[in-house]
Amino acid sequence: MIQSDYLILGQGLAGTALAWTLMSRGYRVQVVDRGESITSSKIAAGLITPITGLRLVVSWKFEEFFSFATDYYRRIERETKSQFYEIKPMLRLFASPAEVQQYAQRSQTHFPDLVTIPEPLADESQFELPLGGFEMTGGQLDVPAYLEASRRYFESDTRFQQAEVDPVNDLEFESNTVRLPKWNLAADKIIFCEGIHSQQNPWFKTIPFEGAKGEILTLKIPGLNEQRVVHRGIWLAHWKEDLYRAGSTYDREHLNCEPTLAGREEICSRLAEFLKLPVEVIDHRAAVRPVIRGRLPIMGLHPQQPQIGFFNGFASKGSLQTPWMANHFADILEGKATPVKSLDLVHKL
Numbered sequence: 001m002i003q004s005d006y007l008i009l010g011q012g013l014a015g016t017a018l019a020w021t022l023m024s025r026g027y028r029v030q031v032v033d034r035g036e037s038i039t040s041s042k043i044a045a046g047l048i049t050p051i052t053g054l055r056l057v058v059s060w061k062f063e064e065f066f067s068f069a070t071d072y073y074r075r076i077e078r079e080t081k082s083q084f085y086e087i088k089p090m091l092r093l094f095a096s097p098a099e100v101q102q103y104a105q106r107s108q109t110h111f112p113d114l115v116t117i118p119e120p121l122a123d124e125s126q127f128e129l130p131l132g133g134f135e136m137t138g139g140q141l142d143v144p145a146y147l148e149a150s151r152r153y154f155e156s157d158t159r160f161q162q163a164e165v166d167p168v169n170d171l172e173f174e175s176n177t178v179r180l181p182k183w184n185l186a187a188d189k190i191i192f193c194e195g196i197h198s199q200q201n202p203w204f205k206t207i208p209f210e211g212a213k214g215e216i217l218t219l220k221i222p223g224l225n226e227q228r229v230v231h232r233g234i235w236l237a238h239w240k241e242d243l244y245r246a247g248s249t250y251d252r253e254h255l256n257c258e259p260t261l262a263g264r265e266e267i268c269s270r271l272a273e274f275l276k277l278p279v280e281v282i283d284h285r286a287a288v289r290p291v292i293r294g295r296l297p298i299m300g301l302h303p304q305q306p307q308i309g310f311f312n313g314f315a316s317k318g319s320l321q322t323p324w325m326a327n328h329f330a331d332i333l334e335g336k337a338t339p340v341k342s343l344d345l346v347h348k349l
């Protein structure tokens with residue numbers, strides 16, 4: 001029987017950050033994941049964007065989370081001797097006179113230190129730039145490379161098991177231990193980091209999951225030499241070698257992982273509004289983001305079964321928020337912090 005302090009179920013962005021954080025505090029950690037090829041994390045673009053949306057809103061606690069995430073990813077790069085994180089300049093192009101007006105009203109009061117206006121803004125032979133825009137600094141995580149490097153590290157230390165766990169029938173509880181006899185695993189606590197799959201987990205059946213399907217394209221764009229991420233309703237980001245990625249759609253109705261013609265057309269037509277060059281679609285994927293009503297991450301131990309925990313709800317912000325939130329959850333588990341009501345599992349059950 002392999003005994004650990006924490007068994008982390010699910011190795012997406014949430015489970016990976018929590019596993020590293022607990023390990024760095026000296027806990028024995030086991031990670032279990034079923035190894036699906038398409039998950040929300042595996043297809044995510046990994047963008048960390050400071051200012052988003054039509055109203056040009058600065059992402060919640062951006063400066064604190066971004067600085068924490070940057071230090072965290074750099075540390076995991078060193079631990080795994082890999083590279084998967086970059087600080088990235090990002091270009092936001094205005095799509096309407098209303099956005100130009102929002103910028104004029106908010107830039108000096110809400111984000112004076114986060115933006116600059118380069119001259120020229122971008123190459124006019126490649127981009128439509130009638131209304132202008134601004135530049136900001138964000139980050140880009142190569143999520144599959146980060147997950148893979150982390151998994152290899154956990155495996156090398158026998159801390160990883162590939163398995164599909166039934167959250168009810170595969171778990172046995174004793175006074176201070178939860179056992180998974182099928183795999184000879186035992187832990188003081190099991191923390192569910194299953195992403196949208198927790199929607200089917202009977203322990204969390206009252207959590208108001210909403211979910212949002214996203215589709216994303218990998219593209220070849222001959223002649224394009226833009227290395228910044230370009231945002232204009234959707235985003236276009238250099239990926240690797242001569243490949244770019246563009247996305248993503250947001251669909252709250254069809255919560256499945258099927259790429260659709262409508263999704264592909266939506267991304268291509270919105271891209272054509274600002275990109276002058278023709279694109280060739282190389283790959284097209286879809287997955288469901290784990291959104292919980294309120295759009296904040298949720299964490300905590302189950303009030304009726306405190307050997308069970310929950311860390312989920314990262315919606316579109318997994319790359320930015322999981323490092324800080326994992327640290328916060330570890331503080332809560334150690335009794336060093338009290339859960340804020342809006343993030344607390346107890347208030348969602």
Ligand SMILES: Cc1cc2nc3c(=O)[nH]c(=O)nc-3n(C[C@H](O)[C@H](O)[C@H](O)COP(=O)(O)OP(=O)(O)OC[C@H]3O[C@@H](n4cnc5c(N)ncnc54)[C@H](O)[C@@H]3O)c2cc1C
Nearest residue numbers: 010012013014034040041044045046047165195214318319
């Ligand atoms: C198209 C798209 C683009 C995105 N772009 C960005 C972006 O640019 N920036 C950003 O920050 N975020 C982005 N996101 C969102 C981001 O991906 C999510 O915040 C993140 O994936 C959530 O991670 P998670 O670990 O909670 O869930 P998941 O990635 O779903 O991970 C859960 C893991 O648990 C495993 N699992 C579940 N149940 C079980 C079980 N019973 N037994 C064993 N294993 C199990 C699953 O197989 C999976 O590996 C995007 C999402 C999509 C869909």
